[in-house]
Amino acid sequence: MSRKNRNADEMFDRRMFIAAGVGGVVWATLAARFFQLQFLDAERYQGLAEANHVKLVMAPPERGQILDRFGRPLASQRQAGRISVIPEQMSDPEAVLNRISSLIDLPDARRIRLIEEIRNARRRNSAFLPVIVAQELTFEEFSRMQVHAVEMEGVDVQMASTRSYPRGRDFGHVLGYVARASGEDLDRLTTGLAPEDARTYQEMFRHPDMRTGRQGMERFAEDWLRGRPGRRRVVANAHGRPLWELEQDPKQAAIPGKDLYITIDAELQRVAIDRFEGESGAAVVIDIENGDVLAMVSTPAFDPNGFVNGISGADYALLRDDPRAPLYPRAHGGVYPPGSTFKMVVATAALEAGVIKPEERIRCPGHYRFGNRTWHCWKRPGHGAMNMHDAIKQSCDVYFYEIARRSGVEKIAEVSRKFGFGQSWVLGMTGARGGLVPDPEWKQKARGEPWFEGETLNFGIGQGQLGTTPLQLALMTARIAATGAPIRPRMIGLGPVDEDDAVLDAPLDREIMERMKAGMYGVTSEGGGTAYRSGDLGLGGPRLAGKTGTAQVRRITAAERATGVVRGGDAIARELRDHALFVAYAPADNPKYAISVIVEHGEGGSRTAAPVARDILAAAIRMESGRTPEYARRASTAPEPEAGEPA
């Protein structure tokens, strides 16, 4: 065939065959490649695929409960309806949120903030993590949302575990509260951890169900309550969003947190709070036999439930700026001058120093001259000749000016510290304060001035720089009531132990303590006692022994002294009135419960604080608040391990 004029038909046929041949080779190459990928290397790729989509995700542990001494729940996990959205699944977040707000109550401000949050999540590449829209749904809201959730993109309506405080503000100051972990919390919680543990913590606390103790017992017992996170095997999509669960490895399961028992009797706590009838104040009840704190009341208080899901700035401001200071933990963090309730300490100091004999009488003309100044007794006409018993019973200030001067500031300060003043007890709470026991050394350091002896006289009647907490006063009373036996104060019944909390075991003379008890009995049960009317518990038998006190909020003016009329009651503004104090124990003949009560601006210890203390003590006796706690019974009835297998 010549090169020119070739027949085109033949050429075309030939070229078709060439093309078919090349096509066949290409087909075979592709098929061979599929064979290689799907047959020869299939196992390797199946492994890679599994590594791809099987992920170990964080399984948050269930937080342990907090229970009172009889097993009543004070903080527990509750299932509540929650709406969350997954930003990556939403094409129009605004429309979805508008729809949700037509079904449930969703404030405009919150909705706008959520839209912003969803947009940010998309930008930050964390769009697969749920954003919580609303929680604590009512039953109606929950069922309405469940019906309509399918119509909305990326909306998830489920039951979630949240912290709840069934007794609300009764335990705000004791338990504190939990909250989502902030950066600061994470820093605190991960300090000293190995890097990989720290990463696990950070991942765990990102989980929307996770909370950490921010205040109070919740914070103190965080490690005890939290438990250990586990890992769940799930199939996840490419964005890391879990799709469904695979078979779980039991070794990888989350370990729930342990339950924490506290020594408080929640019912006694309730009675005590009610008894304040809305007045501000504090009360602490201690079991004299074992140091268990049975009630720890600070009122007004806050409701910790409001903090669990993050408190709004406005709500927090309301609490913070409330003039009655509901955030202030008065019982263990409130520092007050103890007033006359301190007189047993001064008397003990004087007897220990041997500067006075119990029966020695000191005459009270209603005032006391020292240097060129005059100190007054609360009873203007004077008490006459007073021995120690009468001086405590009638709370004679002149007597105590004299014995304080004789004992000297150093001795009173030393005995104060033996009773536990100036020292703080954590007892598993936050915000505890130690108050102040003044002495020359302190004054030199703090004020740069020497101690004036006149200050010793003020110290002698529990005024001046002396600062004490209601908890300390209750402990003082407990030690007196126990006739000097050691007291180991505690509020954690079954939980982590705080090694830092001291045992009150400084030696106190038994005979002196008996005298103090007799004096306190006189206060409530002998004619002339400052709280004579409050001695009967109303239980047809047992009586209480106590001591009144008044903490000065302002100085009594010279003009008032001159006229002899100290203004009080309605004549002066409420916030300037004195605080009323009362410390007591009961039953008087066989002490079991010690109490301290402060009623802020209550004016007279005998008039306002003593009846409160009496009713709380009566309730404690009636309800047997100090009986064997459940956790002790539980520990002793734990099944014994089998001695041996039967042959």
Next chain:
Amino acid sequence: MSRDGFTGFTRGEARVRTATSSLQFAGLGPLGQLARLPWGVILVISAMALTGAAMLFSTAWDPVNQMPSPHEADLWRNHLIRFAIAFTVMIVLALTPLKVWAALAFPAYLATLVLLVLVDQFGTMRGGAERWLSVGGMLVQPSEFAKLAVTMALARYYQTALNSTNYVPGFQVHLGALAIILLPAGLVFKQPDLGTTLALVSSGCLVIFFAGLSMRIILPVIALGIAAVPAAYLFVLEPYQRERVDTFIAGLTGTATNGLGESYQIEQAKIAIGAGGLSGRGYLQGIQSQQDYVPEQHTDFVLTVIAEEFGFIGAIALLSAFAFLLVWSFLVAMRCRSWFGRLASCGAAATVAFFAIFNISMVIGLLPVVGMPLPFISYGGTALLTVMACFGLILSAHLHRDEKLNIRGLF
């Protein structure tokens, strides 16, 4: 005479046909024409398009709620609707006589050139490339129509050159054909759209090959082309295209870095395919491709869904379906009496073949990633319409295989 109902060919039929067979259905009108269509071939095409819809349904499947996830549920429905439209277009085109096709070839080619220039001037940017033209709210891709238009124009061009002599045309004739290819190819490359450019040039050159360009020129040009690859890599390719080639080479030499970057896509595709194994995970079970591990699993990487869910068996079935359609198209070309019909069906078949080959090779890691859909199956209206129109042309060449077009001159 027994007629094979599947392919439409009579067994042992020669290319030179008796007049009777073409007259057999003459006078029966459009209905008779419909009856003459090779329904077996159309069935395979439809099956592939339905497979595409089924795969889109699978990628939208939410295994947790046991229903398609709402924001992806439209894809498979859209695909079905588009297929229905494209199917109608294909049948209408199939019934269009070859002489009409031939008459429309150059006007269509010129119109496409105008559209491509318009895209260049007023096109819509998307994903860093100007490929789309907004027509009454719809986005169309003129570069897709260019594939069919170039094929028609080439076939029409060679019809004049070959029909008069039936001798293999000389070199200068082929140079004209080359110009027909390069004019639109250049415009498409400028968009930039490397995949379509490659498809245009490849299928166009294949038509030149079938038109008889001397092997003495073809072989050196292929050699030169291979030699020019490094130069093209350095001076012609955009940085992102170069990156893809780098990734591809790294993948071949085993130095690919697992994880992010360009290699992620191809790595995940290989994992999805390989994990399918011999018989696949089963329909709706393709977690790798369902759960977004493979990007673009609706469009260019839809093959991974088939390979993961139906395994090696599914992959071979797919390859065989393509092979069947292409072999049948070649047979149509060989049986056609007009050069226009022959070269047009060759070019149309080559267009579909290059789509398929490039797409499959890219997904299984034999070629660098170029944007190229899998014919009939990938989600994408314009591409579906293009391949269906290509088959409309081939079907027309089949129906009108005995027409001997007597066109002289170019117009």
